[in-house]
Amino acid sequence: MTVSTKRGASQVAVLAAISLVVVFVLLVFALRLPQVGDSENTVRVYCASGVAQPIESIVQRFNEQHNGSVIVVRTGGSGELAGQIKTEVVTGIEAGANVYISADRFLVQRLEETGTVQETAVLAFQTPVIAMRVGSNAPWESLSAVLNDPSIKLGVGSSRSAIGQATRSMAQQAGLLEVLEKQKRMDAENVMVLGQALVSGSVDVAVLWDATITQINQAHPEDVVVAASDIDLGGSANVARDSITASLVMSNNDKEQSRRFLKFMTTSQFASDQLVAAGFTVNQTEPAAAVDPGF
């Protein structure tokens, strides 16, 4: 009994030692995987999902040309990212966001008012359109036409998302907000989730940004969604046009590097080309008739 007991005990010790070695080896392996560069001077970007595609190319070019260290840490809805930034500022996270790229200018304005972000620059513009799958033949020429047909499965962004606010702003102007709230089948957290719902057939029609349609089609071998029409609001279709902005986050450790990146995004031809290729409009003035939806 004594001999076998000792053997059993030593077997457990050997097993524990082996597992310790395995954990150490795997840990070193995981930490040594070739990662994107990160250092004290790294600019950490939080990017709205609707603009993440061109921004990743811009980041790559900036790092190559300027020996920079910029990484996109998080993508998601503009509101979701703003919430995370606020949490980081409140809790004092050192490794938090340095640059916030948003598709919701009202959200950015509110963050500026509280001093959470500063030095905001406009990168591009996007316009809401009624979108449907390629091959759909229904005559959805206006928002009222969509809302008048109860059989249509309509998807809109949630009131927390930029596209959702823009959609509601337009519906309110047209006196259709109440009908829209009743008729909608989906409240998506961000525009890309809404776009995917349209592609997969969960909804028949969705109000998307024009640039989102371009990006979704670019991700597929052939076009899958198409803009049925601009939203007809009696000549004020662009009223809810939103801007893509980039701002410095207050708790930024290395503002110089972040400013250089911001300048590259706003002035370089490459950045402009990438944004245009992704379906955005650049080099235009801020629309004057913008309406704060106030949702």
Added chain:
Amino acid sequence: MNRSGNRLFWAAMIGCGTAYLLLILSMLLADFQYVGWDDVKTSLADRNIQYSIWLSLASCTIASIVSMWIAIPTGYVLARLGRDTIERRLQQRPWLRRVALFTRYLVDTVLDIPIVLPPLVIGISLLVLFQSPAGRWCDTVVHSITSAIGISQTRGVTYEVPAVILAQLTVAAAFAIRTMRRTFEQISSRPEQIALTLGASHYQAFSRVALPQAWRGGVAAFTLAWARSLGEFGPILIFAGTTRMKTEVLSTTVYLNFQMGNLRGAVSASLILVTVAVVVLIVTRMLTLNRNQRGSIE
């Protein structure tokens, strides 16, 4: 009448299971129909996805092994200090017995918190914890250790690879503990008591008598922890971020592709995730089956 009643009973029982089985298979079939083999091959050739596969495999294995370090002793203690044991040992001291029972109930509940909490809450809690003085000290220690062993690209825990492992561990360990506790509860403590009467120490009784009997439960706990880690997403999103080629694991790849409007890429990554999970589950099932059961499968 009796025979037809039995048939109806079995048809209902099998029907419920079959409906669920069909749901799972239909989902997988829909995924396979949506993307072709070419899409999966393209995904596998992508550097980002290769990185996320390697990081997933390494981080899940680390989280599972560490979960077992926690789960085996904790599960053993919870099983051996059960309600009956406490009541028997503290029969003469009712006040102390009540305190001990309450404490045990409390510990049991706290250990289950990661199972019942929404995953995002775990991520937020970890994020806040690592901004406390203790958390910042931990960040500094990890940075010092990684720098000392020549890994300069890791600057601490938050938003780094260690955050991925910690997020996975926090949830996986709870599942492993529950499995190990159940395993030890099903093993009679009598052989251990006999070993003690023959002069063995508690450690010897545990390592020689209890642990060998619990190996099958141990493999099940390890598998559960591994599978849970592989599917973990919410805490990783908040605590580790979703940086490509840095904290990107397979679940993050699905999310990132989806967020970028690349549904085919997201589904391809999902299929890779499913394949990895299924391979691990099959291997584990084969390991845990005894020779007779394995023979009947073959």
